[in-house]
Amino acid sequence: MKNTISQDIHDPAFLSGKPKPLGRGKRAIVTAVMVALVLALALRIVASGAINWPITFGFFFHPAILDGLVMTLELTALSMIVGVLLGIALAVMAISRYPAVSAASALYVWIFRGTPLLVQLIFWFNIALVFPVVGVGDWQVSINSLVTPFAAALLGLGLNEAAYMAEIVRAGIKSVDSGQSEAAVSVGLNRRQVMNSVILPQALKVIIPPTANQTIGMLKNTSLVSVIGAQELLTKTEDIYARNFQVIELLIVASLWYLVLTTVASAFQFWLERRFGDSRAVEVIAGVQP
Numbered sequence: 001m002k003n004t005i006s007q008d009i010h011d012p013a014f015l016s017g018k019p020k021p022l023g024r025g026k027r028a029i030v031t032a033v034m035v036a037l038v039l040a041l042a043l044r045i046v047a048s049g050a051i052n053w054p055i056t057f058g059f060f061f062h063p064a065i066l067d068g069l070v071m072t073l074e075l076t077a078l079s080m081i082v083g084v085l086l087g088i089a090l091a092v093m094a095i096s097r098y099p100a101v102s103a104a105s106a107l108y109v110w111i112f113r114g115t116p117l118l119v120q121l122i123f124w125f126n127i128a129l130v131f132p133v134v135g136v137g138d139w140q141v142s143i144n145s146l147v148t149p150f151a152a153a154l155l156g157l158g159l160n161e162a163a164y165m166a167e168i169v170r171a172g173i174k175s176v177d178s179g180q181s182e183a184a185v186s187v188g189l190n191r192r193q194v195m196n197s198v199i200l201p202q203a204l205k206v207i208i209p210p211t212a213n214q215t216i217g218m219l220k221n222t223s224l225v226s227v228i229g230a231q232e233l234l235t236k237t238e239d240i241y242a243r244n245f246q247v248i249e250l251l252i253v254a255s256l257w258y259l260v261l262t263t264v265a266s267a268f269q270f271w272l273e274r275r276f277g278d279s280r281a282v283e284v285i286a287g288v289q290p
Contacts, residue, residue, distance in 0.1 A: 050248075051248055051249060051252070052246060052249050053249075055244075055246045055249040055250075056249045056250075056252050056253055059240065059249070059250060059253050060253055060256065060257075062240070062253075064236045064239065064240060065233070065236055065237065065240075065253060065254075065257070067231070067236060068231060068232050068233040068234070068235060068236030068237065069233050069257055071150070071230070071231055071232045071233070072219070072222045072232045072233045072261070073261075075150075075153055075154065075157060075222045075225065075230070075232060076215065076218045076219050076222055078154055078158070079153075079154060079157035079158040079161055079218055079222075080158075080161065080214070080215050080218055081158075082154065082157075082158030082159070082161070082162065083157075083158050083159075083160075083161025083162045083164070083165045083214070083218075084161075084162075084165050084211065086158070086159070086162035086165070086166075087161070087162045087163075087164070087165025087166040087168065087169055088165070088166075088169050090105045090108060090109065090162060090163070090165075090166035090169075091105075091165075091166045091167075091169035091170040091173060093105035094106065094109075094166065094170050095170065095173060095174075105166065108162075108163060108166075109163045109166055109167065111163075112159060112160050112162070112163035113163045113164065113167075117156065117157070117160050117221060117224060118224050118227065120156045120159070120160055121152065121153065121156035121157075121224060121225060121227065121228055122227065122228065123156075124147065124152040124155040124156045125147070125149065125152040125156075125228040127143060127147055127152075128142070128143040128144045128147065131143050132144075134146070149225070149228050149229045149230040149231070150230050150231075152225075152228055152230070153222070153225035153228060153230040153232075156225070157218065157221060157222065157225070161214065161218060164214060165211065165214065168207055168210045168211060168214070169203075169207055171206060171207075172203035172204070172205075172206035172207035173199055173203050175202070175203060175206045176198070176199045176202045176203055180198055180199075180202075181194050181198060181199060184197070184198045208272055208273075209269070209272070209273050212265070212268070212269035212272050212273070213269065215265060215269075216262055216265045216266060216269065219258070219261050219262055219265060220258060220262065222234075223254075223258075226238060233254055233257060233258070234254055237250045237251065237253060237254040238250075
């Protein structure tokens, strides 16, 4: 027994603090048990008869579902564009030498990160209660005609995302050692050249992976806009099951589409992480000439 303990203590795996890997036999047993449990659960669900699977498969490519899918993709893309662009501006403001500018950025991030996204969506949808009209002089436009459910969804998702992107971009910029900026200034580069040629190429390695992750989250967050009637995937699904009462079947349709979208986005994220692990690829994106 003592010899066994002594051998374990001097084992490199023990000294490294890493868990000792399971043998092939144990891994095969654990895998088989997990597969069996998953199959048993799947068979139980299929055989229960509680779910009308022909309805699920029949509505998977229904025109209304596909229309909602397109709007989900549009909302995701546009909201991320708004979030990234505004987030970059907020990050630059956050590192400004002027206290008022950095304080304004901090206040924005504090408000939009500190309140639930769902509350923000409902707020923008009802903004006409605060500002019924907008205009100058005799030219007046009703806010209700401008802030449609789609516009309210874009405002809510995009402005909320900007607060998170601001922190991601700021962290990316801060990850670059300040000594490199000082060295670049000492050789005659101005602040813009330092940002474009020195800081940005290195910061992108930190910024891109979480940005891809935020995009995946945005795909799922678009489902929240169903509360304001934006005609995305979940809203279209709700409209259908409100008429045929096939609630679970239609929710499975929506869930499968979300899984398809997030799986494709995750694969793209994996490609991005490998691609931008190469510093040369980062320099090309940043516009830095080799």
